[in-house]
Amino acid sequence: MPLELAAKHGRTTAPADLGRSPLAIRGLTVSYGEKPAVFSVDATFAPGAMTAIVGPNGAGKSTLLKAALGVVRPLSGRVTCWGRPLARQRGRIAYVPQRASVDWDFPTRVLDVVLMGLYRELGLLRRVGPEQRARAVACLARVGMEGFAERQIGQLSGGQQQRVFLARALAQEADLYLLDEPLAGVDAATEKAIIAVLQALRAEGRTVVAVHHDLATVPDYFDRVFLINTTPVAEGPVAEAFTQANLQAAYGGRLATAQMGAVV
Template identity: 65%
Template structure:
């Protein structure tokens, strides 16, 4: 967007465009004046140290928490008009796993926009939910209580709930945190399939060693935006050190960044 208030072609085409986003807790900014545009059909990671504002940025962009300043557009329109185009997978530790619901109930909740408050779910809704569970390998657990599952299984169920919405943009807050290697691999494969179908994925991600393998684009964040763009250009030694306050040692950087990419990247 520009100062005249007109929507640029880039913003209009983007599944998510953020301008000047600031979030403050107790009068302290945890995200400060961030501009960020998500490329359509990409898998994008938001990366930064603990306390960098990664989850706060997502929640403010989704309208879950209050923005102090900033504008959020979804395909060029205000967020409030476009929520049906977004699916959200929250952090596991933010969910009440003692809530008495079965796996199929949890996934069917993703279809709430198709149902009026007085309507009961029908066979077609159950079929849609089962298709999503099958896609994440959890169809055999449909009648199990959600609280009885392992952490990795719970994460797959919440991914299925997002899948059933068939949203153009799926936002995931640390989808690989606390899951085993097999679950992580399964989730990555599903996300890559969605990307191949033309969907857009945006993830808060904490494992620097897998950024190059999993993602096309990356936002490096430490309260402020440090750099954003294609992983091959942005995920450089200089940008990483700027993001992590110089705390990455040379051995870590050598593993993360090929020598040819140790120079500054796009910003």
């Protein structure tokens, strides 16, 4: 981690060592059938930074996140969070899955979805009280959705659904936020709102890692980038790692020249 970046976020960590990294992955391989979706990936995400995971379609971006969290089972590899096994640190990690991964006709209201972020804390028996409800409403307010608490989730637009998912993650008050394509198919207002929330999280010293598909906005939104195409291609501050050569290596012939223009 370059020093000026560290200084910017009030941290003096040395180049990300395993013990400090909120998410360190070693030798991770996940196969669907007999084709590895990610192969032998080492990744050490910097604390207090906003990192974009970038790569072509089918490069294993989402799979990397899911395997890091144990949502899909890796064939090999080890994941540590702040130097300890993932299982011990679950309470400090919030995950925002892809919006399309759930059935939005499920009988539940917006507020109930946000309250799901507190299930871990509530356990099986404790009732949802006014304090929890107030916290959930506050999280909705942070994503600009406080007026929608009583709505059925099926009545929301795509961007609103994505904000509700983010609010659920906020309710966990985690230290590490992992987001799978949070900006895919959302309107411009939602994109702005989500990025503002993520940047606020970073300002509080929390770590944000997001799968991101829009190359043009990477330098504006993120301070670090992790390029992957089944195997890791490059990792580092945007200024150093988000180069034409690295992108060419990650995307091969699939990188449109228009996108390249946006990068350079």
